[in-house]
Amino acid sequence: MNLEARKVIFVVVIAILSAQKSDAECDFEAIFNFGDSNSDTGGFYAAFPSENLPYGMTYFKKPVGRATDGRVILDFLAQALGLPFVSPYLQSIGSDFRHGANFATLASTVRLPQTSVFVTGVSPFSLAIQLNQMKQFKSKVDELHSLGQAEKNIPPPDIFGKSLYTFYIGQNDFTGNLASLGISGVKQYLPQVVSQIATTIKEIYELGGRTFLVLNLAPIGCYPAFLVELPHDTSDIDSFGCMVSYNNAVADYNLMLDEELIKTRKDIIDANIIYADIHSVMLDLFRHPSSYGMKYGTKACCGYGGGPHNFDQKVYCGNTKLVNGQNLTATACNDPFNYVSWDGIHATEAANEIVANAIINGSCFDPPLPLLKCRRK
Numbered sequence: 490m491n492l493e494a495r496k497v498i499f500v501v502v503i504a505i506l507s508a509q510k511s512d513a514e515c516d517f518e519a520i521f522n523f524g525d526s527n528s529d530t531g532g533f534y535a536a537f538p539s540e541n542l543p544y545g546m547t548y549f550k551k552p553v554g555r556a557t558d559g560r561v562i563l564d565f566l567a568q569a570l571g572l573p574f575v576s577p578y579l580q581s582i583g584s585d586f587r588h589g590a591n592f593a594t595l596a597s598t599v600r601l602p603q604t605s606v607f608v609t610g611v612s613p614f615s616l617a618i619q620l621n622q623m624k625q626f627k628s629k630v631d632e633l634h635s636l637g638q639a640e641k642n643i644p645p646p647d648i649f650g651k652s653l654y655t656f657y658i659g660q661n662d663f664t665g666n667l668a669s670l671g672i673s674g675v676k677q678y679l680p681q682v683v684s685q686i687a688t689t690i691k692e693i694y695e696l697g698g699r700t701f702l703v704l705n706l707a708p709i710g711c712y713p714a715f716l717v718e719l720p721h722d723t724s725d726i727d728s729f730g731c732m733v734s735y736n737n738a739v740a741d742y743n744l745m746l747d748e749e750l751i752k753t754r755k756d757i758i759d760a761n762i763i764y765a766d767i768h769s770v771m772l773d774l775f776r777h778p779s780s781y782g783m784k785y786g787t788k789a790c791c792g793y794g795g796g797p798h799n800f801d802q803k804v805y806c807g808n809t810k811l812v813n814g815q816n817l818t819a820t821a822c823n824d825p826f827n828y829v830s831w832d833g834i835h836a837t838e839a840a841n842e843i844v845a846n847a848i849i850n851g852s853c854f855d856p857p858l859p860l861l862k863c864r865r866k
Contacts, residue, residue, distance in 0.1 A: 517653045517700070517863055519644060520567055520575050523619045523689070524593030524657040525612070526556040526835060528563040532577035533595035533612060543807055554580075556595055558790070559838030560823045562704075562767075563591065563655065565845030566659050570653070571864045578615075585642045589652060590626055590712035592619035598661045599682045611665060616658055620689050627696055649697040652861075656686060657704040663742060664709055664760035665780070667719055672738045679742050680780055683749040690753055692760065700761040702848075703750060705743040705768050707836075710735035711775035713789040713798035713859055714833030729776040730797065732786045736772070741766055747855070766853040770844050774829045775808040781843055783827050790837060793819035798833070 497584075522528055531554025534540045540552040548559030554577065557559050564574050567588075575591040584590075596612035597619070628738050633639045634646050654836055662682045690701050709715050710732035712753070721732050747764050752771035754762050775786040791806035792799040804810045807819040825831065826839040836844070847853045849860045 491531075516651050517570055517572075519587075519589035519652040520570070520572060520647050520654045520655060520695075521589050521623060521649075521652055521698075522563055522575055522591045522593055522657070523616060523623075524563075524591075524655070525659075525661050525817055526593075526595035527596040527660065528561055528655070528657040529556060529589070529593045529595045529597075530554055530561065530563060530575055530577050530591050532579040532593055532614070533592060534859060535577055535580040536594070536614075541807055546821065547825055557831045557838055557841060558821065560841060562657065562841045562845045562848070565842055566653075566848065566860065568656070568764070568842050569845070569849045569860050569864060578626065580790065586626070588811060589644075589648075589661075590623075590634045592622050593658070594619075596661055597658060598665065599659050599685045600662060613663060615633035616685060616689055620692060623693065624696065650699060652698065653700050653702060654693055655702045655704070656689075659686070659706055659742070660709065661747075663706060663713065663851045665740065667735070672734060676738065676741065679745060679765075683742075683746045686746070686751045687753045690760075693758060693862040694757050694760050698762070699759070702763045702765055703746070704765045705746055705849075706739050706776060707771040708736045708739055711772070711787055712801040712834060713787055713792070713830050714802070716798050717800045717833070718802055731775060737800045738767065761856075765848050765857065767844050768849065770847045770853055771829075771840070772844060774840055777830055778827075783829060785828045785830075785837065787830070788828065789818060789830045789833040791832045793817055800833040 496508045496592065536552040540554060542552055544557065545552045545555060546558050567573065567575055572588045573585065575589050578592045594612045594614040597614050597616070598611050599616045601611070601615045630643050631646050633643065651731065659682055662678070663675060665677060700847055708731060715735065716732065719735060721734065725732050725734050733757050750762050750764050774781060778784060778786040787864045788797060789799045793804040794799065794801040803812050804817045804819045806819050806821065809816055820827065825837045826836050829840045831837040851860065
């Protein structure tokens with residue numbers, strides 16, 4: 490056999506092995522998600538019931554615990570994989586955990602504030618708590634199956650090695666401290682955030698997890714709420730209406746997260762750790778909404794006050810409040826599909842779908858893993 494023939498055989502063998510590895514990576518029977526309001530599917534409102542319309546108005550036609558008018562990115566990922574919507578871990582009635590669980594809650598942080606200098610109002614369900622919930626869930630599944638008492642709505646014990654573990658968290662660690670610490674103060678805190686995410690991945694790896702999808706942070710300098718609330722001057726606003734300094738700080742965080750994940754891959758070499766750059770997709774959405782069939786980038790659909798941002802921190806989306814002797818109501822627009830921002834802080838279903846499609850086709854992945862090839866047969 491000549492050298493050229495051996496080369497051909499070698500290439501074919503590598504291709505076959507790569508395909509087998511890809512198929513194994515795509516054998517997802519469940520999703521376990523860790524996050525904040527950007528991926529919460531009802532956890533927070535299961536613990537603290539209070540949600541009302543217009544949240545959920547577009548897809549579900551009723552409030553369903555999502556901080557948008559319809560579906561969040563996680564919903565689209567589940568649908569793309571041929572899985573049902575992921576049930577909130579904290580929802581005791583009506584949940585089906587055969588295909589995973591969602592530990593995300595609105596206002597969650599990676600790390601709970603340690604001192605009084607940090608602002609209040611964060612969820613008690615930090616990433617560490619969510620990880621403990623995951624461990625408890627796995628332990629209970631193993632126990633029930635070993636006792637022959639498995640319930641119909643829980644998964645088999647081997648599910649944890651056949652699941653996609655998703656992370657969309659960190660925004661509240663970033664934004665929740667900006668007012669008190671400023672950008673420079675927050676930057677000193679962020680290495681602990683990315684380190685905690687990496688540590689959590691390693692702990693889930695010890696539980697059997699092998700494929701991890703980590704979403705980076707969106708450009709908060711373009712969100713209507715932060716454009717209204719965070720200190721800045723006109724020189725800090727770019728030609729698209731976004732705050733340059735805050736977006737630069739987010740870009741620095743995302744680079745830090747990417748570098749931490751690169752190191753983590755070296756620590757657990759048989760795991761698949763994917764970095765999803767949704768920041769680039771969201772930034773383009775805010776800057777060029779018309780390119781995606783939308784009209785408004787930095788203006789909220791649901792809010793009060795009109796103007797360039799339609800956001801007033803005194804009257805939040807869906808609420809009515811007495812201000813200076815007058816009842817003010819923050820109402821929703823009739824065409825959320827024309828908006829990138831839903832309520833000033835979260836994206837609309839339309840924007841979530843665009844970002845999800847970029848994730849699903851693998852265009853924002855490092856390393857690549859097109860989820861379209863991972864759909865359950």
